[in-house]
Amino acid sequence: MSKIYRLLTEDDTSDFCHKVSLALSKGWELYGPPSMAFDAARGVMRCxxxxxxxxxxxxxxDMKLGQQ
Incomplete structure (x- = not known):
């Protein structure tokens, strides 16, 4: 048995929430609080x-973490 880790990232839109919700529905568990930063080159917040x-x-x- 192994523990695997992923860092989900996305612009600060509902797409980010859907990405995290999908991972949770597949058995992933939150690890720590979310982070946000401003992407000055694109002028958007990133989560x-x-x-x-x-x-x-x-x-x-070589395993595809998103397919686990």
Missing amino acids: AQAVTKEIEADYHP
């Missing part, structure tokens, strides 16, 4: 949320 998940398989760097 990030770390999530973790326990999986039965052994971790391997």
Whole structure:
């Protein structure tokens, strides 16, 4: 059994909330609080949320984390 980690990022829109909600519905758990930062080059706020998940398989760097 392994614990895997992902950092979900997106512009500060409902798309970010949907991305996090989808991960939660697939068994991922929030890891710490969300973060926000201003992307001056694009003129938008960006959001990030770390999530973790326990999986039965052994971790391997080639695995597609979003498909776990």
